[in-house]
Amino acid sequence: MRNLLLPLLLASASLAACSSLPPGPAPTAAETSKLPVVTIGQPLPSGDAYVLYFPAGTPLPIRTVVDGSAFTRGAESTLHIVLKRGIYGYRQYASLDGQHWMPWDQMLKTQFQMHIPGKDGKDAAVLHLEMDALNPPAP
Numbered sequence: 637m638r639n640l641l642l643p644l645l646l647a648s649a650s651l652a653a654c655s656s657l658p659p660g661p662a663p664t665a666a667e668t669s670k671l672p673v674v675t676i677g678q679p680l681p682s683g684d685a686y687v688l689y690f691p692a693g694t695p696l697p698i699r700t701v702v703d704g705s706a707f708t709r710g711a712e713s714t715l716h717i718v719l720k721r722g723i724y725g726y727r728q729y730a731s732l733d734g735q736h737w738m739p740w741d742q743m744l745k746t747q748f749q750m751h752i753p754g755k756d757g758k759d760a761a762v763l764h765l766e767m768d769a770l771n772p773p774a775p
Contacts, residue, residue, distance in 0.1 A: 665735035668726055673734070684727055687734065692722040700763070721769070745770055 673687045674680060676696055680688075690696060695716035703710030723743065724731040730743035745768045754762040 662729055662737040662739075663726055664737075668724075668731075668734065668737070671726070673724070686726075688725040689734075690719055690723045690725070692719045694718065743770060744768065 668687055671685055671687050672681060673689050675689045675691060680686070695718055698715045698717055699712065700715065701710070701712040703712075721732060724734045725740070726737065728739055729737040730740045731737045732743075747766045749762075749764040749766075751762045751764070753760055
Protein backbone atom coordinates (compact mmCIF):
# COMPACT_ATOMS: atom_id res chain seq x y z
CA MET A 637 0.00 0.00 0.00
CA ARG A 638 1.86 3.05 -1.24
CA ASN A 639 -0.65 5.81 -1.25
CA LEU A 640 -3.54 6.50 1.07
CA LEU A 641 -5.05 9.90 0.37
CA LEU A 642 -7.51 11.25 2.90
CA PRO A 643 -7.57 14.87 1.92
CA LEU A 644 -10.07 16.09 4.53
CA LEU A 645 -11.38 17.00 6.73
CA LEU A 646 -11.57 17.70 6.22
CA ALA A 647 -8.25 17.02 4.07
CA SER A 648 -7.44 14.65 6.80
CA ALA A 649 -3.92 13.87 5.73
CA SER A 650 -3.35 17.59 5.52
CA LEU A 651 -4.81 18.10 8.95
CA ALA A 652 -2.64 15.41 10.48
CA ALA A 653 0.46 16.70 8.70
CA CYS A 654 -0.26 20.27 9.69
CA SER A 655 -0.83 19.35 13.31
CA SER A 656 2.70 17.92 13.47
CA LEU A 657 4.31 21.18 12.38
CA PRO A 658 5.75 23.31 15.16
CA PRO A 659 3.23 26.11 15.56
CA GLY A 660 4.36 29.70 15.37
CA PRO A 661 2.13 32.42 16.73
CA ALA A 662 -1.53 31.91 15.85
CA PRO A 663 -2.86 34.27 13.20
CA THR A 664 -5.09 37.11 14.28
CA ALA A 665 -8.62 37.73 13.04
CA ALA A 666 -7.33 40.87 11.32
CA GLU A 667 -4.72 38.83 9.40
CA THR A 668 -7.08 36.09 8.24
CA SER A 669 -9.95 38.48 7.42
CA LYS A 670 -7.82 39.80 4.52
CA LEU A 671 -7.48 36.32 2.98
CA PRO A 672 -9.91 34.64 0.59
CA VAL A 673 -12.09 31.93 2.13
CA VAL A 674 -12.28 28.84 -0.06
CA THR A 675 -14.93 26.19 0.63
CA ILE A 676 -13.88 22.58 0.09
CA GLY A 677 -14.77 21.67 -3.49
CA GLN A 678 -13.79 25.04 -4.92
CA PRO A 679 -10.49 25.47 -6.81
CA LEU A 680 -7.58 26.31 -4.52
CA PRO A 681 -5.57 29.47 -5.14
CA SER A 682 -1.84 29.08 -5.64
CA GLY A 683 0.28 29.24 -2.52
CA ASP A 684 -1.16 28.90 0.97
CA ALA A 685 -2.48 32.40 1.63
CA TYR A 686 -6.14 31.43 1.95
CA VAL A 687 -8.53 30.11 4.58
CA LEU A 688 -10.06 26.72 3.83
CA TYR A 689 -13.62 26.15 5.05
CA PHE A 690 -15.11 22.72 5.75
CA PRO A 691 -18.87 23.41 6.12
CA ALA A 692 -21.13 21.58 8.55
CA GLY A 693 -24.09 19.60 7.25
CA THR A 694 -22.60 19.17 3.76
CA PRO A 695 -21.28 15.86 2.41
CA LEU A 696 -17.50 16.24 2.15
CA PRO A 697 -15.62 13.81 -0.10
CA ILE A 698 -12.72 11.79 1.27
CA ARG A 699 -10.88 9.93 -1.46
CA THR A 700 -9.03 6.75 -0.55
CA VAL A 701 -6.51 5.09 -2.85
CA VAL A 702 -4.86 1.70 -2.33
CA ASP A 703 -2.22 0.71 -4.86
CA GLY A 704 1.36 -0.42 -5.21
CA SER A 705 3.49 -3.24 -6.53
CA ALA A 706 2.08 -5.74 -3.99
CA PHE A 707 -1.29 -5.69 -5.76
CA THR A 708 -2.46 -7.10 -9.07
CA ARG A 709 -5.32 -4.65 -8.88
CA GLY A 710 -5.56 -1.63 -6.61
CA ALA A 711 -8.71 0.32 -5.90
CA GLU A 712 -10.00 3.70 -4.96
CA SER A 713 -13.18 4.92 -3.42
CA THR A 714 -14.75 8.18 -2.32
CA LEU A 715 -16.49 8.35 1.03
CA HIS A 716 -18.71 11.26 2.02
CA ILE A 717 -18.64 12.45 5.60
CA VAL A 718 -20.67 15.24 7.23
CA LEU A 719 -19.28 17.50 9.94
CA LYS A 720 -21.36 18.49 12.95
CA ARG A 721 -19.71 21.93 13.02
CA GLY A 722 -17.99 23.93 10.31
CA ILE A 723 -14.23 24.23 10.64
CA TYR A 724 -11.92 26.85 9.15
CA GLY A 725 -8.31 25.95 8.41
CA TYR A 726 -5.34 28.20 7.81
CA ARG A 727 -1.94 26.54 7.48
CA GLN A 728 -1.45 24.56 10.72
CA TYR A 729 -4.30 26.34 12.52
CA ALA A 730 -8.03 25.68 12.90
CA SER A 731 -10.96 27.81 13.98
CA LEU A 732 -14.66 27.31 14.61
CA ASP A 733 -15.53 30.93 13.87
CA GLY A 734 -12.77 32.08 11.49
CA GLN A 735 -11.45 34.52 14.10
CA HIS A 736 -10.00 32.58 17.04
CA TRP A 737 -7.23 30.25 15.86
CA MET A 738 -5.45 27.33 17.51
CA PRO A 739 -3.24 24.47 16.31
CA TRP A 740 -5.23 21.69 14.58
CA ASP A 741 -4.29 19.14 17.23
CA GLN A 742 -5.99 21.32 19.86
CA MET A 743 -9.19 21.36 17.75
CA LEU A 744 -9.31 17.72 16.61
CA LYS A 745 -7.84 14.54 18.01
CA THR A 746 -6.95 12.41 14.99
CA GLN A 747 -6.20 8.72 15.18
CA PHE A 748 -5.51 6.40 12.25
CA GLN A 749 -5.49 2.62 12.60
CA MET A 750 -5.06 -0.23 10.18
CA HIS A 751 -6.06 -3.78 11.08
CA ILE A 752 -4.83 -6.72 8.95
CA PRO A 753 -7.04 -8.71 8.86
CA GLY A 754 -10.14 -6.97 10.15
CA LYS A 755 -10.90 -7.83 13.79
CA ASP A 756 -13.59 -10.36 12.84
CA GLY A 757 -11.43 -11.98 10.14
CA LYS A 758 -14.04 -11.19 7.49
CA ASP A 759 -12.18 -8.27 5.92
CA ALA A 760 -8.62 -8.46 4.56
CA ALA A 761 -7.95 -5.08 6.17
CA VAL A 762 -9.78 -2.23 7.88
CA LEU A 763 -8.54 1.35 7.65
CA HIS A 764 -10.03 3.41 10.47
CA LEU A 765 -9.72 7.18 10.75
CA GLU A 766 -11.22 8.62 13.92
CA MET A 767 -11.50 12.35 14.50
CA ASP A 768 -12.88 13.64 17.78
CA ALA A 769 -13.67 17.27 18.46
CA LEU A 770 -11.81 18.58 21.46
CA ASN A 771 -13.25 21.28 23.65
CA PRO A 772 -11.40 24.33 22.38
CA PRO A 773 -10.47 26.95 24.94
CA ALA A 774 -12.78 29.95 25.17
CA PRO A 775 -11.47 32.98 23.25
